Amino acid sequence: MAELPIATVTRLIRKSGAERVSEDAGVALSEELEARADEIVKKAINLSKHAKRKTVKREDIEAAINEF
Amino acid sequence: MAELPIATVTRLIRKSGAERVSEDAGVALSEELEARADEIVKKAINLSKHAKRKTVKREDIEAAINEF
Numbered sequence: 001m002a003e004l005p006i007a008t009v010t011r012l013i014r015k016s017g018a019e020r021v022s023e024d025a026g027v028a029l030s031e032e033l034e035a036r037a038d039e040i041v042k043k044a045i046n047l048s049k050h051a052k053r054k055t056v057k058r059e060d061i062e063a064a065i066n067e068f
Numbered sequence: 069m070a071e072l073p074i075a076t077v078t079r080l081i082r083k084s085g086a087e088r089v090s091e092d093a094g095v096a097l098s099e100e101l102e103a104r105a106d107e108i109v110k111k112a113i114n115l116s117k118h119a120k121r122k123t124v125k126r127e128d129i130e131a132a133i134n135e136f
Contacts, residue, residue, distance in 0.1 A: 003080050004072065012071050012102065013124060016109035018116075020123040028129040029108060033101050034080065040097060041084035048086075055088040056081060061096040 004030045040064045072098045108132045 010026035041056070043064035048056045078094035109124070111132035116124045 003083060004076060008072060012105050013109050015071060016106045018109060018113050018124040022123055022125045024126040025124050025129050028126045029105060032108065032133050033105055036104060037080050037097060037101055038084045040100065041081050041086060045086050055090055056086040056093050057090045058092040058096045061093050065100050
């Protein structure tokens, strides 16, 4: 947890159009994004193993997002 | 785009168990996470407006994730 810096995520929230952002809103979004990242990456790792690679590549991430 | 630092996202990928990660895998995941963040935040902003607030709070983010 808290791998994604709150300040960075808060900036993302502003960039999407929020006038003001509470700090814990940044925390909540950061946690959710990390959970979604973990889910995508777990699939991508399985896909890279399936392709007999040890390196997770863009194509694994993209397939994890789009096809599974 | 590229608001989430690639190095940070690459670290997330490692944390989820990847042995090796290509740089463009980090780019791909970063772009996807930003797109998902934007979608959540747009909903959260509407929810904050609905509650007649100018500040996006944790409850808006959580409702955007869980209820809409």
